[in-house]
Amino acid sequence: MLTERELTEIEIRLNKSQNGPWKAYIEGRDQESGSSFIMTGTGENRQVDIEMIGATIADYDFIANAKQDIPKLINEIRELKKLTRNNTKQL
Numbered sequence: 001m002l003t004e005r006e007l008t009e010i011e012i013r014l015n016k017s018q019n020g021p022w023k024a025y026i027e028g029r030d031q032e033s034g035s036s037f038i039m040t041g042t043g044e045n046r047q048v049d050i051e052m053i054g055a056t057i058a059d060y061d062f063i064a065n066a067k068q069d070i071p072k073l074i075n076e077i078r079e080l081k082k083l084t085r086n087n088t089k090q091l
Helices: 004-016 057-090
Strands: 022-025 037-040
Touching: 004 057, 022 057, 037 057
Parallel strands: none
Antiparallel strands: 022 037
């Protein structure tokens, strides 16, 4: 089970990464020229694209979506821990 400290450390790493949202642009699927990349941020929050060597399409999609998925997972874990604590107290 993840401790609160571990969740906080994950959150710190997440917050240090480039602005979100992240979106994978795959050559041949999402665009027709250039190489595949992950776009970070949008509009005024746009930052440097992430390019990878040797990554599969699934790798690009996984990494790009992690920026949006990890905060949801952290919140869900914290909510479940809170519910578990509350249910334990009621016993």
